[in-house]
Amino acid sequence: MLADTMFFPPERSTVAGSVDGLFDFIYYLSLFFFVLIIGFMIYFVLKYYQRDGHTEAPSPSHNETLEITWSVIPSILVGVIFFFGFTEYLNMREAPENAYEIQVVASKWNWVFKYPNGAESGDLHIPVDRDVKFLLQSQDVLHSFYIPAFRIKMDCVPQRYTWTWVRATHTTGSGLDESSHEPLRLFCAEYCGQQHSIMHRKVFVHETADFDQWVEKAANILENNTPEEAGKILFGRKGCAQCHSVDGDNSAKYPGPPLNGQWGTERQVTPRGSSSPITVTMDENYVRQSIRQPNSEIVVGRKPGMTVFTPQLLKDEEITAIIAYLKSIK
Numbered sequence: 320m321l322a323d324t325m326f327f328p329p330e331r332s333t334v335a336g337s338v339d340g341l342f343d344f345i346y347y348l349s350l351f352f353f354v355l356i357i358g359f360m361i362y363f364v365l366k367y368y369q370r371d372g373h374t375e376a377p378s379p380s381h382n383e384t385l386e387i388t389w390s391v392i393p394s395i396l397v398g399v400i401f402f403f404g405f406t407e408y409l410n411m412r413e414a415p416e417n418a419y420e421i422q423v424v425a426s427k428w429n430w431v432f433k434y435p436n437g438a439e440s441g442d443l444h445i446p447v448d449r450d451v452k453f454l455l456q457s458q459d460v461l462h463s464f465y466i467p468a469f470r471i472k473m474d475c476v477p478q479r480y481t482w483t484w485v486r487a488t489h490t491t492g493s494g495l496d497e498s499s500h501e502p503l504r505l506f507c508a509e510y511c512g513q514q515h516s517i518m519h520r521k522v523f524v525h526e527t528a529d530f531d532q533w534v535e536k537a538a539n540i541l542e543n544n545t546p547e548e549a550g551k552i553l554f555g556r557k558g559c560a561q562c563h564s565v566d567g568d569n570s571a572k573y574p575g576p577p578l579n580g581q582w583g584t585e586r587q588v589t590p591r592g593s594s595s596p597i598t599v600t601m602d603e604n605y606v607r608q609s610i611r612q613p614n615s616e617i618v619v620g621r622k623p624g625m626t627v628f629t630p631q632l633l634k635d636e637e638i639t640a641i642i643a644y645l646k647s648i649k
């Protein structure tokens with residue numbers, strides 16, 4: 320079909336087929352009328368243009384048959400589009416009962432996914448062939464939760480809840496090793512400020528058994544791993560990796576400085592409200608402050624823009640684990 324070959328990734332949810340069907344219907348209908356109307360226009364121009372020896376015919380004032388035809392046919396077509404669009408919209412609005420519920424919290428410029436057992440992740444993980452409801456929230460401005468392969472998109476609105484749901488039809492791979500998956504893409508589809516373009520994440524669709532195992536492990540990162548390993552997982556899940564490279568990549572792709580090989584080194588920072596930089600050392604308290612109050616001191620040569628990680632977003636024990644990880648990366 321046209322929609323999923325030209326405009327979208329392959330269909331991966333139960334609603335994708337009808338969304339694309341309606342898209343294609345509207346597209347081909349428009350194409351048909353475009354060709355028809357332009358065709359008649361060209362034909363009339365050639366037939367009736369003003370030239371020597373051609374006398375102007377009086378312009379017709381009224382043609383009832385024609386007028387009824389051009390009112391009734393489009394009305395029927397618009398009615399058909401409305402019927403299919405509206406029934407599918409209603410289906411997409413209301414999640415089936417007993418859907419698995421994932422909370423989605425959008426913020427500038429991060430996504431957090433929270434699962435019923437307390438697990439949290441930065442990339443989205445869902446089971447295949449199961450209704451999954453997303454309860455959406457925003458901590459600051461309008462964001463929009465958009466997964467093209469599922470053909471779902473819904474705004475995340477500050478101060479209120481919105482929701483959408485999906486039933487994925489294909490897994491993205493098997494096992495818990497993320498490198499054996501070909502994840503789908505999730506985007507923020509509402510321009511939300513300076514770093515809007517980093518608000519994209521991966522979507523993993525698991526076999527049911529794999530998902531159960533994943534969500535169980537994810538709920539207990541700190542218990543099931545050494546602090547260093549837990550810190551590495553959190554660094555990815557909490558969105559740090561979107562803004563900081565750990566391989567020295569200092570390009571504009573990453574708004575924040577690279578964080579490998581920094582432990583114990585000195586840097587120049589400008590305290591808020593001051594114009595003269597001071598020298599600080601990357602140690603435990605500096606990292607903690609960089610996370611809790613990123614705008615209190617700005618690294619010289621950088622712009623403010625780091626997410627403020629409140630204790631709800633990142634617990635104290637999690638900062639400790641991230642510190643262990645930062646110490647370990649050379």
Ligand code: HEC
Pocket residue numbers: 427428429514554557558559560561562563574575576581586601605606609610613614616617618621622623624625626628633641
């Ligand atoms: C939205 C992008 C963004 C995210 C997400 C982000 N940071 Fe940052 N970070 C920055 C920017 C930009 C700076 C430099 C400006 C400043 O000093 O605040 C920075 C600075 C830092 C610094 C000081 C670096 C130095 O060389 O002195 C540390 C440490 C740090 N971030 C750690 C983290 C950790 C840990 C996380 C995840 C919990 C994280 N950041 C998430 C953008 C981000």
Ligand SMILES: [Cu+2]
Pocket residue numbers: 425426461462463507508509510511515518
């Ligand atoms: Cu956004």
